[in-house]
Amino acid sequence: MNNVNDLLHSPEGLKSYLPDKAEVFFHLKERIEEIFKTWGYRPIITPMLEYYDSLLLGMEQKTKKDFYKIIDYEGNILALRPEMTAPIARTVSNRMEELNLPVRLSYYAPVFRYDSPQMGKNREIFQLGVEFIGKNSFADIEIIILLIEALKNTGLKGFKIDLSHTKYIEGILDNKEINENIKAEIKNYLIQRNYVALKNYLASNALDTDLFLKRGGIEIITDVEKKVNNESSLLALKELRTVYENVKEYGLEDYISFDLGLIRGLGYYTGLIFEGFTNNLGYTICGGGRYDNLVEKYSARKVPAVGFAIGLERVRLALEKKELEFINNKNKIKLLFSREGKKRLFKFLSNIQDLNLIFEIDENKFIDKKLIDNYRKQRFNKMILFKDKEIELFDLASEKRFTLYNQEELINKL
């Protein structure tokens, strides 16, 4: 760190966004939050740092190394939150008497994961998500519909949500003849997506591979319903079917598919689980599920819950390859003034609050070719020059120049 140039860099996996990207980023965030708000999800803010032990309560031990840790003055180990579900479950447990369960919560939060170096991964992840905490028979359905509506509202097309259920595979493995180590290995291979080892394992334990690795449309649910014979798996399939049928009734079934081999790694899920993806991005863009035992770990009160998180950067990447021009269509105007024209400019500014303009002010005496080229590059639509006696308007799209003498004339032209 002695070199001055090194000090200009951000730490690995962390980065700054310049306005061109940040603008898109916040636009997408607003589009998603708009839907959360409409559906009655109210924002919650939790601290960036939590006690390390508190975060671990909810998670599997092997996620340990993915935490950024800090030791405070008293010697406590704190960690940057690696996701929002555990901090929200903790907060809700701690403040339950102030909240009226069931409660619908939403968040926008940077979370931090200390991935191994040189893997090309972002370590600061901007998440938008919701948690539905409390009893409600409709919650799973609402959460899936909400997720689809929120993604649709960003302009994303052709995405899919893969549904699965933790109790489906647990049901198949809940068999006294299968030894506990083997069960753990099978789950491990499913999480690691190591289907070579998984198939060998299943075959040597006389389990049907086909039951574990089914993916496709609703027809695969019908298909496996005929093959499994334990209650837990059948109940899981029934729950998946109910979600599907409701989403279909709502009219969004084209966004749904099933992947019964899907297991999400975090370790706290207890029912429906899902993740979303699009054709043009090699990473999943969102994920979530039901976690009925997590709140209990903090409060000793059993409170069911379900939620999801959307990776904002991944939504941006999925859209970037298509078009994102919709953001820059706003009326962006360069306002110029000569010293004598400043008064006219100020009067104009006090009259335009309702016009929804974006403007930028500079002092300048005339509009010449160099200025025109420059502002066109910066995607301005119009230039207006306030002078002593008149107002000059130059439309950058049509290349027409107008000379105007009063404010009304000018406002009509915008």
Next chain:
Amino acid sequence: MNKLVTALPKGRLLSPVIESLQKAGLISKELDIDLISRKLVFNDKKNNSFLLAKPKDVPAYVEHGAADIGITGKDVIEENERNIYELLDLGYGECNLVVAVPADSGIKTIYDIPEHSRVASSYPNISENFFKKNGIQVELIYLNGSVELAPQVGISDFIVDISSSGKTLAKNDLIPIAEIIKSSARLIVNNVSYKTRHNEIIELVNRINNGRNNDAGNQVS
């Protein structure tokens, strides 16, 4: 639908991989291996696209979605710990990742290895996990290749490296004392491609399997 992009491993695995993909119909039969092995990217007649990468780099291309599928050794997959699907054991390119010690060291099993011994390897993650699991504390020296040289020149006490026939080890007076993993070529798939191109990929897996079974049949007859 976009074309399917496959990451292929350069080097000793390349010709068996191309042969099996030709049998499976992913690559056309007329393709000249000598010609393409000098390229980085090529398109086949069937409008499929291929990247040629070092075997060690194949998982990175697949994880980040630059390639939908890839083929590389299990040793590499294990060392990288990437977030990908491992769908098929292709059965060729077999080798073992072994712990090997100088023949004159008197070490017979890994438990004879003295504490804080130095081990040279191109597989630091696998080696570290292996010794940790067995409760043996070692110091790792990462080397890119020719790992057999390290004990001879005294920079390490023993090595962890791949061995297919054991000849290279023997030539360098090294004897294997433990096998860490058995490796062979694997078909790996990007997490999203597994979902979006599922049928296409499963069909390919089946065709590769059929190609192999036919071979086995031919050998018998």
